[in-house]
Amino acid sequence: MSETTPLGIIAGAGAFPLALARAAEAQGRPVFAILLKGIAxxxxxxxxxxxxGIGQFGAICAQARRAGCRDLVLIGSLVRPNLWTTLPDIGALKTLPEVLRLYRGGDDHLLSGIARLFEREGFRLVGAHEVAPGLVxxxxxLAGPEPDADDRDDIAMARAAIAALGPYDVGQGIVIGRRRIVAVEGAEGTDGMLERCAAMVASGRIRWGKGVGILVKAPKPQQDRRIDMPAIGPATVDKAAAAGLRGIAVVAGSTLVVEMDEVVRRADRHGVFVLGVGAEAGP
Structure with a gap:
């Protein structure tokens, strides 16, 4: 990685872009932020x-070059843009046929294709975990009560389901309890899935027993972790608690955690465990 050149951070929404900028700054790496209008x-x-603007591919590349960036990081939450309401610039129009093909697929297909476009322009896409390993x-x-044998069985089952769904570009997160999968993450994202679970609990659709229910997040097998790693933060813990969950399990080394100290405090307060499991198929 070009440590002396500015790190270009293409910033979406949420706390991760700022956390990454601070981590790079602490390492003495200059930062140039490319802020997506209406999102960052x-x-x-x-x-x-x-x-x-999100459709201004040419402007993004021009700003990054002007700032002297060679390494770029795409980070922050981003709703898949509506191609027909996005205002592209000339640089984007040049790639429009390719972008149209990329839209004929899931998010992994789209993001990997966008990464290739940046690399073709001479930039190197790097992962947030490479720049700031302290966010991993x-x-x-990490926090909360010790998971029991039933919890670990649920985690293993959920991870197997994520691996099976991966080729269909769906299912980075699953909510499971006593070997019953009750929710699979779709286009609404993790927060939306947890809100859906909370609504099902409130309506009686889900009746958790005491100490049941886990959010499991893991990268899909084909996922490009430079541009789309699973992530959790304090809000994830709050929403998991609101849904009556007992814990959160994510893959260690392949999941970003923002405000880790606050995640620990809230998890301990709610009595929700937060667990980093090994990269192998089992927990």
């Missing part, structure tokens, strides 16, 4: 930055 937060305006989930129990 204004807190990154504290760094050298430019606001760019460690192995073992």
């Amino acid at each position: 937060g204004k807190e990154l305006e504290a760094y050298p930055h430019a606001w760019v 989930m460690p192995e073992g129990r």
